[in-house]
Amino acid sequence: MTLYSKINKILFIVILLITALNCFGSQNQRTKTDSIIYYVEKNKPLKAISFARKESESSLLNKNYNHYCDVMIRKSEIFRNINDYENALNTLYEALAIAEKNNLKSKQCLIYRGIGNLNGLTFEFTKAKKYLHKALKIAKTLNDNDLLSKANQGLLRIHYETGSDSVDYYLKKIAYYSSKSNDLYERFKNYSNFSKIYLDKGNPDGKKYLDSAYIFAKKIGRKDNIANTLNDLGVYYMNILKDNKKALEAFFQVLKLYPNSENSKILSVSYSNISYAYEQMGDYKKALEYNNKYYDLFSEISSGRLNAARQEIETKYQIKKIEDEFKEKQSLIEERQARNQKLLLLFASIFILAGFIFYFYYQNLLLKQKNKIKDLDNDLQYKIISATLDGQDQERNKISGILHDHVSAILSSVGLHLSAFESSLTKEQIEDLKKTRSLLKDAHDKVRDLSHELVPPLLVKLGLQYALKDLCENNSNSLLSFEFHSTLAREKRFHPDFENRIYFIVSELLNNIIKHSEATNAKLSIEELGDKLHITIEDNGKGFNTNNINKSNGFGLTQIRARVNNMNGKMKIKSEPNKGTIINITVDE
Known part of the structure; x- marks a missing residue:
């Protein structure tokens, strides 16, 4: 399989997944007057979720269960778009309970399909198939072509991603049901997906579907659809027909669609393809020119400002949830205090003697309430610390991914371009080129090492206990020896987020x-x-006074305790001066 066919396969999976998850509900239901869609288009997820919450509560109150399910499906999409898969699934399960209770079959079908697609995102392919087959069963009962097409699309993605032999079967099913649909976008999407699969398999029928996708893209009139199809056509001319001139015509048509460079992602793909086409034609000057344009756009897309803005939204969302929870609890305490005060005043006016007793009771109650508020405030601080550290972990993962998948690839690409010019250089220039290559290699090694420091590759590939064992071995020396002991099965793995938090x-x-x-x-x-993981760390060092832990952050134990508490875990510290330290951590898996 060629490099471009592999890239096309990856792009197909991503596009199919996005279109599947963004089409839970009927396209006819998504109008510009829908405030949820309005806030999503304005990139205001917090307001979209807030509006969805109010809308769903109103729908339940008015017993409009169909609309409730539609709103919850869209709310799930918002959580999915900010990579909060847990809340996305929980939202769908809440909607499923209402849909099943009120026998809303079409909504059950869409919800099952959404749950299946989300499980596919987290690589739970067995669960994904289970729920998608449930959706397919309901769609068959209703004999609804659109629902049948959507359910089969989800199964197609799972079977395609897992390399199953059933891909052709689902392609035929989708082709049959979508041919009866009047939804032009649905038909365009299917033709586009068919072309990618057939061309990836080397089937010439892929060109026929690609042409059909282009026709429907023009009928729909959305520039992004037309541009993506033109890019696919250009890749077909360049890699299958080896007709680079015709490929360039398709790529330049994409550039004409965006004279003001308003879609950086699509243009970056076109610039990269144009650069490659010119390189194949031997025009290295133009190849370098368009490669530089691609690099400029890619740098813009991957800039730290974009990641920082996204991280800020996610962090604000987490903190806002915590603050709302705190305010709600505080409001309940204040309501209880007001009610108790009224009762005390009433009894004091009737029973003077008993008033003294109630006075002391009242003071005691106030003290307890103040302690509760103080406890809530401490809990809030722990959660804010944990949310901030979780945000740092997410940022670490994102930066590591960019360094490994993008920056490293760009440095390698620069090395290839330097090689292309070597034959035309003088001896002195070749010496300078060697120095440049050496500097480029140093940069590439530093980027790789930094990526590994941010997220250890051993943790990702082999799991928690192998990464911890390696951590102990790397930190051991002639002055300090770390021993590692585990009773876990060698192949035991946990959820990636869980392993990441425990490791750090x-x-x-x-x-x-x-x-x-x-x-x-x-x-x-x-x-x-049972279902708990126990971690024990002990040393024979100088120890410390555990009563001073909360008075100083010197050891960072406050932050560690916050993270453990946020994982519904417990952390115990046993230490005395000159008697070493033992730390026990217990967390739910």
Whole structure:
């Protein structure tokens, strides 16, 4: 399989997934007067979720269950767009309960399909198939062509991504049901997907579907659809027919569609393809010119400002949830206080003698309420710290991905372009080129090392216990020895987010031992009891007074405790001066 066919396959999976998840409801229901869609288009997810919450509550109150399910499906899409898959699934399950209770079959079908697609996003392919088959069963009962097409699309994506032999079967099913649909966009989407699959398999019928997709794209009149299809046509001419001139005509048509460069993503694809076509034709000057244009757009798309803005929205959303929860609890306490005050005043006016008793009771109640508010405030601070650290983890993962998948690839591309000019250089220039290559290699190595520091590759590939064992071995030396013991099965894996959080919690605790304990021996043990993971870290260092933990952040234990609490876990510290330290952590898996 060629490089471009692999790229086309990846692009197909991404496009098919996005279009599937963005089409839970009927396209006819999405009008410009819909405030949820309005806020989504304005990139205001917080307002969209707030509006959806009010709309769903109103629909339940008025017993408009069909509209309730539509709103909840759209609300799930908003959570999915900000990568909050847990809330996206929970929202769909809430809607499913109402749909099943009121026997809303078409809504059940759409909800099952949404749950299946979300499970596919998290690589839970068995669950994904289970729910998509449920959706397909209901669609067959209703004999609804649109629902049948949508359910089969979800199954097509799962089978295509897992390399199943059933891809052709689902392609035929989708072709049959979509041919009866009057939805032009649905037909365009299917033809576009068919072309990618057939061309990836080397089937010449792919060109026929690609031409059909282009015809429907022009009928719909959406520039993005036309541009994406033209890019696909150009790749077909360039890689299959080896007709680079005809490919360039298609790519330049895309550039004409966006004279003001208003779609950076599509234009970056076109610039990259144009650069490659010119390179194949031997015109390296133009190839470099368009490669530079591609690099400029790619840098704009991948800039830190975009990541920072996205992270800020996600962090604000998490903190806002915590603050709302705190305000709600505080309001309940204030209501109780007001009610108790009225009762005390009433009894005091009737029973003077009893008033003294109630006075002391009232003071005691106030003290308890103040302690509750103080506890809530402490809990809020822990959650804010945890939300901030989670945001840092997400940012670390995003930066690592950009460094590994994009920046490293760009540096490699620069090296290839330098090679293209070597034959036309003088000896002195060749020496300078060698120095440039050496500097480029150093940059590439530093980018790779930084990516590994942000997210250890061993943690991603082999799992938590292998990464922790490697961490102990790397930190051991002649002055300090780290022992590692695990009773977990060798192949045991946890959810990636869970493994990531546990790894950095343990890493921070080991750093504390190295920096502050003056120990010569330390031991890390992990074991699984029931559905809980137990972690024990002990050292023979100088220890410390545990009563001073909350008075200083020097050891970072406050932040670590916040993270453990946010994972519904417990952390116990046993230490005395000159007697070492033992830390026990228990978390739900």
